[in-house]
Amino acid sequence: MTNNAEQIKTIFNRIAPVYNQLNDWLSFGQHRIWKQMAVQWSSAGPGNTCLDLCCGSGDLALLLAKQAGPTGCVFGVDFSAEQLAVAAKRDRPFLTPASPISWVEADALDLPFADNYFDCATMGYGLRNVTDIPRSLQELHRVLKPGAKAAILDLHRPSNSLMRSFQQFYLDTLVVPVAQQFGMTQEYAYINPSLEKFPIGQQQVAIANKAGFAKATHYPIAGAMMGVLVLVKAIEN
Numbered sequence: 001m002t003n004n005a006e007q008i009k010t011i012f013n014r015i016a017p018v019y020n021q022l023n024d025w026l027s028f029g030q031h032r033i034w035k036q037m038a039v040q041w042s043s044a045g046p047g048n049t050c051l052d053l054c055c056g057s058g059d060l061a062l063l064l065a066k067q068a069g070p071t072g073c074v075f076g077v078d079f080s081a082e083q084l085a086v087a088a089k090r091d092r093p094f095l096t097p098a099s100p101i102s103w104v105e106a107d108a109l110d111l112p113f114a115d116n117y118f119d120c121a122t123m124g125y126g127l128r129n130v131t132d133i134p135r136s137l138q139e140l141h142r143v144l145k146p147g148a149k150a151a152i153l154d155l156h157r158p159s160n161s162l163m164r165s166f167q168q169f170y171l172d173t174l175v176v177p178v179a180q181q182f183g184m185t186q187e188y189a190y191i192n193p194s195l196e197k198f199p200i201g202q203q204q205v206a207i208a209n210k211a212g213f214a215k216a217t218h219y220p221i222a223g224a225m226m227g228v229l230v231l232v233k234a235i236e237n
């Protein structure tokens with residue numbers, strides 16, 4: 001693992017105890033809607049074997065488990081042991097039939113799964129944080145079954161200058177100062193530079209096509225401050 005990957009792992013291990021609370025506060029609960037949209041775009045359905053890459057504290061994996069139902073199964077993968085510990089402790093409603101979830105500590109760049117294993121996948125706010133985006137998409141492509149879909153949700157720099165300014169203002173005057181109250185200034189200040197170097201939607205599409213996906217479409221959401229990259233693996237290799 002590179003030094004950079006170790007630094008990113010350290011950030012997410014450190015913020016694990018406050019991560020869920022800050023996501024709710026800093027997005028006014030909106031991140032739940034964006035995650036629900038990603039699950040819909042992944043086409044997860046009953047009985048599916050689902051993958052949530054860079055699962056963190058497990059929001060998307062839990063949503064996938066509801067969609068896949070008791071006959072499905074979900075694997076949540078992350079390299080942060082602290083995030084996975086939060087995920088594993090989360091309450092699961094008794095009355096909603098859902099899939100079992102396996103929490104797997106692993107690197108998204110070197111997945112411990114066989115080729116053509118998953119019916120669908122999600123990745124929430126993970127792609128911007130991996131140190132090698134082309135490789136992570138190649139690994140994702142490898143483990144998906146032919147015809148399977150993946151939905152990749154992430155923050156995004158809007159091209160519209162007004163929205164760009166709003167996003168910058170929001171990060172500088174709300175996100176970082178609130179995180180500062182939790183002693184997490186540096187960790188949340190990292191979001192801005194990570195956004196700066198993140199490929200824009202059409203560049204993500206080009207990388208995904210090169211990684212082997214038959215179809216790749218990028219949908220801007222939340223005024224293009226977020227985006228969902230929807231990928232389909234070809235039915236025949």
Ligand SMILES: C/C(=C\Cc1cc(O)c2ccccc2c1O)CCC[C@H](C)CCC[C@H](C)CCCC(C)C
Pocket residue numbers: 011015022023026027028030031125128129167170171175187188190191194222225
């Ligand atoms: C759930 C969200 C982000 C997850 C997230 C991703 C990262 O890469 C991090 C890196 C380092 C520390 C923390 C994170 C992290 O939590 C999205 C919501 C939280 C955002 C911090 C809020 C950003 C909101 C948009 C810029 C503007 C939304 C405006 C709307 C009116 C709510």
Ligand SMILES: C[S@@+](CC[C@H](N)C(=O)[O-])C[C@H]1O[C@@H](n2cnc3c(N)ncnc32)[C@H](O)[C@@H]1O
Pocket residue numbers: 005008009012013053054055056057058059060077078079080083106107108109123124125126129130131
């Ligand atoms: C911003 S969090 C997102 C968590 C969760 N998906 C969500 O939407 O709330 C990004 C996660 O990606 C994980 N991550 C980053 N690079 C990774 C890699 N190479 N392999 C596995 N996990 C990685 C981090 O540990 C962190 O938990």
